Amino acid sequence: MVTRGYPVAAMGRYALxxxxxxxxxxxxxxxxxxxFMLPGDSLGLGALAAASWTVQNFRDLFTQAGLGxxxxxxxxxxxxxxxxxxxxxxxxxxxxxxxxxxxxxxxFGAVLIVLMIPAHIVIIPLYLICLKAGIYDSYWALIxxxxxxxxxxxxxxQYIDSMPVAMEEAARVDGAGELRIIFGVVMPLCKPxxxxxxxxxxxxxxxxxxxxxxxxxxxxxxxLPVALAMYQGHQAIDWPHLMAGSSVAVLPILIVFLFTQRHxxxxxxxxxxxx
Amino acid sequence: MRARYAGLVxxxxxxxxxxxxxxxxxxxxxxxxxxxxxxxxxxxxxxxxPNYQELFADPDFLGALKNxxxxxxxxxxxxxxxxxxxxLLVNRxxxxxxxxxxxxxxxxITSMVVIALVFTNLLSRGGYIALLAExxxxxxxxxGFLYSDSTALYAIMAMDVWMSVGYYMLIFLAGLKxxxxxxxxxxxxxxxxxxxxxxxxxxxxxxxxxLFVIVINSIKSFQVFVEIFVMTxxxxxxxxxxxxxxxxxxxxxxxxxYASAAAYVLFVIIGLFSIPQFLLMRRRSTAx
Numbered sequence: 019m020v021t022r023g024y025p026v027a028a029m030g031r032y033a034l035x036x037x038x039x040x041x042x043x044x045x046x047x048x049x050x051x052x053x054f055m056l057p058g059d060s061l062g063l064g065a066l067a068a069a070s071w072t073v074q075n076f077r078d079l080f081t082q083a084g085l086g087x088x089x090x091x092x093x094x095x096x097x098x099x100x101x102x103x104x105x106x107x108x109x110x111x112x113x114x115x116x117x118x119x120x121x122x123x124x125x126f127g128a129v130l131i132v133l134m135i136p137a138h139i140v141i142i143p144l145y146l147i148c149l150k151a152g153i154y155d156s157y158w159a160l161i162x163x164x165x166x167x168x169x170x171x172x173x174x175x176q177y178i179d180s181m182p183v184a185m186e187e188a189a190r191v192d193g194a195g196e197l198r199i200i201f202g203v204v205m206p207l208c209k210p211x212x213x214x215x216x217x218x219x220x221x222x223x224x225x226x227x228x229x230x231x232x233x234x235x236x237x238x239x240x241x242l243p244v245a246l247a248m249y250q251g252h253q254a255i256d257w258p259h260l261m262a263g264s265s266v267a268v269l270p271i272l273i274v275f276l277f278t279q280r281h282x283x284x285x286x287x288x289x290x291x292x293x
Numbered sequence: 294m295r296a297r298y299a300g301l302v303x304x305x306x307x308x309x310x311x312x313x314x315x316x317x318x319x320x321x322x323x324x325x326x327x328x329x330x331x332x333x334x335x336x337x338x339x340x341x342x343p344n345y346q347e348l349f350a351d352p353d354f355l356g357a358l359k360n361x362x363x364x365x366x367x368x369x370x371x372x373x374x375x376x377x378x379x380x381l382l383v384n385r386x387x388x389x390x391x392x393x394x395x396x397x398x399x400x401x402i403t404s405m406v407v408i409a410l411v412f413t414n415l416l417s418r419g420g421y422i423a424l425l426a427e428x429x430x431x432x433x434x435x436x437g438f439l440y441s442d443s444t445a446l447y448a449i450m451a452m453d454v455w456m457s458v459g460y461y462m463l464i465f466l467a468g469l470k471x472x473x474x475x476x477x478x479x480x481x482x483x484x485x486x487x488x489x490x491x492x493x494x495x496x497x498x499x500x501x502x503x504l505f506v507i508v509i510n511s512i513k514s515f516q517v518f519v520e521i522f523v524m525t526x527x528x529x530x531x532x533x534x535x536x537x538x539x540x541x542x543x544x545x546x547x548x549x550x551y552a553s554a555a556a557y558v559l560f561v562i563i564g565l566f567s568i569p570q571f572l573l574m575r576r577r578s579t580a581x
């Protein structure tokens with residue numbers, strides 16, 4: 019489509035765009051700015067220009083507030099969960115796509131039903147199950163339930179469905195074993211779908227609060243969002259430190275987003291719209 | 294035959310994990326909702342319906358339900374309309390389009406906890422939003438927007454719109470892309486102006502997408518929790534369905550059976566709300 023050349027309309031459009039962009043970006047910009055202020059600085063209207071710039075808050079977080087530990091937990095849990103999803107969703111998707119399983123229809127039906135069931139249903143039972151299985155308040159509780167996800171299996175299965183079987187047959191003729199074909203031939207070809215899955219899973223896990231919060235109680239097991247929410251909880255709010263911690267939680271997401279924008283967008287729209 | 298086993302073996306890690314941590318808990322909590330299971334009392338007797346009866350006489354639960362409905366019915370139309378407007382605004386080719394798209398989308402990939410913390414600051418007494426409101430001639434509540442029964446929930450709702458609008462903008466953009474250019478050309482040849490084109494071409498063809506946006510957004514909004522927990526802890530008339538479940542089940546009383554019943558009531562409400570929309574969607578599009 020060609021933009022028509024009405025200058026007034028174009029200017030109006032840009033004015034709207036700029037206004038919207040300011041509204042959308044201001045809170046995040048504000049977070050980064052406050053992160054560099056000294057705890058005593060005023061947060062009032064004129065404060066932005068007058069206030070100090072310091073990296074002390076970041077230093078404090080890692081030395082005093084246990085944020086280093088939370089960052090470590092978030093990275094560890096996020097990495098393991100992402101790798102687990104790649105492996106398990108790929109394997110299951112391949113099984114569904116290439117073998118006519120007896121359980122095929124059953125499994126797919128179950129996945130669909132649970133997809134439609136809101137997550138809040140499992141808050142209580144998951145808590146109880148983790149408690150009874152003895153994994154409450156351990157890394158297992160942060161990792162095990164999240165090793166698979168229903169969207170992932172759809173994403174990868176659709177991708178495999180669209181791939182010709184010829185490649186696998188050729189490999190089979192060449193004498194490659196099943197494992198070799200699945201992990202050596204098919205999996206590398208699924209990289210685009212697996213990348214989308216990995217980004218989605220990592221982002222979701224990195225930002226998630228509710229389940230890491232209810233399934234652990236020890237301070238040493240807190241992930242970043244939990245640590246931030248708790249930090250705010252038990253003292254008079256110290257905004258510069260809190261915003262510094264928030265910045266640490268947001269920065270990796272921002273960086274990954276800048277480099278993988280296309281994958282993120284395709285991940286979101288893949289679930290929404292099929293042409 | 295070997296192949297069949299291979300398939301089963303391959304899908305078993307996924308299936309077992311899924312069954313243990315997601316499918317089983319869904320049924321387990323339904324069973325629990327008919328018991329008086331309490332973690333502290335240790336009792337677990339099948340009692341039937343009393344949990345459900347108690348819920349509908351519990352003013353805290355009814356208040357939480359009311360707030361949930363206010364939240365859903367208040368945010369969905371605003372989010373949907375704004376997301377569509379934004380999508381239309383950045384759909385055409387123009388200089389800086391990628392920047393504006395990213396700017397609008399950015400809030401929806403950041404952590405809810407972080408966003409809630411930032412807005413707690415902006416909404417507090419003397420915070421930016423309070424100052425802006427003052428400049429616009431409104432007087433904010435004495436202790437800030439989050440410390441007042443009359444504004445706290447609405448402030449959180451506004452934040453929710455701000456946070457999620459970019460995500461739905463993306464979905465609308467994908468929908469806009471799927472509308473064939475020929476239709477716009479035909480509309481132009483027929484002499485339709487931009488407004489007419491929007492209502493006769495764009496909007497009808499976007500119906501399935503809009504429906505999808507409304508359904509997923511409402512399912513998500515019915516479960517609002519993190520922002521409530523971080524910003525108000527359910528005080529100032531902001532408790533919602535999931536917050537009630539958390540409070541009953543996982544704080545002082547640990548009434549797991551009662552909380553499970555609340556979860557199922559909320560589930561049924563979400564179902565009543567979204568199943569008709571799902572059916573409508575199924576007829577009109579191929580989503581899923």
